Amino acid sequence: MARPVSEAVPSDAAPAAELPAGEVTDADRILAGLDEQQRLAATTLGGPVAILAGAGTGKTRAITHRIAYAVATGEQAEHASLALTFTARAAGEMRTRLARLGAGGVQARTFHAAALAQLSHFWPRITGSRMPALLPQKASTLADAAAQLRLRLPTAQLRDAAGEVEWRKSQAMTIEDYAVQARIRPLPTGIAPEAMIDLHMAYERVKDERRQIDFEDVLLATAGMIEREPVVADEVRSRYRHFTVDEYQDVSPMQQRVLAAWLGDRRDICVVGDPSQTIYSFAGADAASLSRFVHDHPDAEVVRLERSYRSTAAVVGCANRLMRGRDALTLSAASGEAGREPSLGVHANDSAEAAAIAAACRAQVDAGADAGEIAVLIRFHAQSGLIEQALASVGLSSTVRGSQRFFEIPVVKRAVMMLRSAPADDRPVFQAVTDIVMGLGYRAQPPETHGEERAQWDALHALVTLAEEVGGTDLPAFARDLQRRAQTEHEPSVSAVTIATIHAAKGLEWRHVHVCGLAEGLLPISHATTLAEIDEERRLLYVAITRAQRTLSFSWAKGSGHQLRQPSRFLAEIAPPRAGGGRRGASTAGAAGGR
Structure with missing residues (x-):
């Protein structure tokens, strides 16, 4: 009896094709709804294969159909196939789609979930002891390690040190390797290279004494076990023979080592991704991963997905202009709809920019858009505060994705409490706020690092900037206004504008x-x-642009407090060409856009 093959058609799907006359097989049904490029990706089986998939081109659809087609035609054994991705949400989506396509026996997991399952299975057999406990987070263990070294590190520095540990392990570095890098790479402010190296060694020592491993150790131990134990290698490689790796541009050297251990000398691997969307270099990702894969496998089949089912031609054109000349995929709008060109708003300061964005969102909702269909994208968390308040002022609820709301950030909470309890005096609000937050570690110049310490500085700087723009000498009134903003932002929301970092x-x-x-x-x-x-940073902007389906706006502020700014260098590149050639100048119009 034929297995049922069905799948809800996502927004980026190609129009359904007619099924061929005569007997219809599962394989026919699997291919029926794919466009020409997606169909080529789905029917290019075996390996090695590289699928270069642009934003909105139906990447997940293509690769799940490829796996299901391979199973339906007998090219892949269902229970010997492993699909790897980077988030539990993405893995769950793949499992759901595969089940609907009749390939529910295919495993879809994150790298860490797959490695942890194998490590849990083999550790007792190989070592004769139970597997060490998995650390839920590193900060407390690092604090204990720092105490042994008589290092006093605040919470922000401990979190940044945890980031350094994660970076070292993602790069598959020994501590000796890291010792070389620590002397030439920026480290959290206040931690000297020698102290950081000692901290890494003490951290590993504390873990060993307590029989604990961290998240990154799972990959390291799994790779080591397969590499050193032939029995383990044989069993793992006989279990999984067909591999699909989604978001391959985000694979770290450590993940690549695990993948190589799983594969052995076999070549049935399909990697999928887009170099233009590599935005996790800080976690070990490398934009050259896909091109390196093709170089290392000169006989690899390369398939390109470039028809965007997400965005209008205007949005796609903007994305293409940003990446022109960089060996990037060239997207085309599958719908053929031109759409309106992205708009640009230039404003006096951050508050004015936030107000203009909120007014544009209000206009879109009034024109019929649901607030949940709108997003405001920011570069870093501390930009959210003004946007949240501006949206609230025009009657729109908001939800912050990927971070805490601004007034829930611990250092901001502490600053607001200190401001509320500060006595009134004749100092300008700006000066009073600056003096108070300096007690929380704020300085005039940002730290050179870009981890937790920088995030805390950015949050405090946002308060200082707001105080500059408010002006006046009434600190208690400013503190009350901050409290009111915080209370407004905690209102429950049903349909809300999304504020998200890119x-x-x-x-x-x-x-x-x-x-x-x-x-x-x-x-x-x-x-x-x-x-x-x-x-x-260019790739970050590319990711931001390609989130838009219908309308896209850009904005910037000429000043932040007393600090003057210059427009981003990227604006000149994304401006649409004039009808008679050349580039159109930046508009200062507001960033409204109807449904």
């Missing part, structure tokens, strides 16, 4: 997208100084 927005889409802060120092961010770092 990192948190990856993989999502909205009908209307507003990208704010297109100024030097924000996007690209100030600590991006090398060519590689600027390229990462």
Whole structure:
């Protein structure tokens, strides 16, 4: 009896094709709804295969249909196939789609989930003891390690040190390797290279004494076990023979090592991704991963998905202009709908920019859009506060994705409490606020690092900037206003505008997208100084642009408090060409856009 093959058609799906006359097989049904490029991806079986899939081109649809087609035609054994991705949500989506396509026996997991299952299975057999306990988080263990070294590190520095541990392990570095890098790479402010190296060693020692492993150790131990134990290698490789790796551009060196251990000398692997969406270099991702895969496998079949079912031609054209000349995929709008060109708003300061974005969102809702169809994308968390309040002031609820709401950030909570309890005096509000938050570690210049310490500085700087723009000498009134803003932002929301960092927005889409802060120092961010770092910022903007389905707006503020800004270097590149050639100048109009 034929297995049922059905799948709800997502918004980025190609129009359904007619089934061929005569007997209809499961394989026919699986291919029926795919466009020509997706069909080629689904029917290019065996390996090695690289699928270069642009934003909105139906990547997940293509690869789940490819796996299901391979199972339906007998090219892959269902229970010997492993699909790997990076989030539990994405893995769950793949499992759901595969089940609907009749391939529910295929495993779809994150790298860590697959490795942890194998490690839990083999550790007692190989070592004769129970597996060490998995650390839920690193900060407390690092604090104990720091105490042994008589290092006094605040919470922000401990979190940044945890980030350094994660970076070292994602790069598959020994501590000796890291010792070389620690002397040449930026470290959390206040921690000298030698102290950081000692902290890493003490952290590993504390873990060993307590029989604990961390999240990254799971990959390291799994790879080591397969590499050193032939019995384990044989069993793992006989269990999984066909591999699909989604978001391959985000694979770290450590994950690549685990993948190589799983594969052995076999070649049945399909990697999928888009170099233009590599935005996790800080976690070990490398934009060159896909091109390196093709170089290392000169006989690899390469399939390109470039028909966007998400965005209008105007949005797609903007994305293409940003990446022109960088060996990127060239997207085309499958619908053929031109759409309106992205707009640009230029404003006096951050508050004015937030107000203009809120007014644009209000206009879109009044024109019939649901608030949930609208997103405001920001570069870093501390930008959310003004946006949240501006939306509330026009009667729109908001939800912050990928971070805490601004007034829930611990350092902001402490600052507001200190401001509320401060006595009134004749100092300007700006000066009073600055003096108070300096007690929380704020300084005039941002720290050179870009982890938790920088995030706390950005949050406090947002308060200082707001105080500059408010002006006056009434500190108690300013503190009451902050409390009112915090209370407003805690109102329950049913249909809400999404505020998200660009990192948190990856993989999502909205009908209307507003990208704010297109100024030097924000996007690209100030600590991006090398060519590689600027390229990462470019890819971040590309991801932001390609979240938009129908309308897209950009904005920036000329000033932040007393600090003047310059427009982002990327704006000149994304401006649409004039009808008679050249580039159109930036408009100062508001960023409204109807449904």
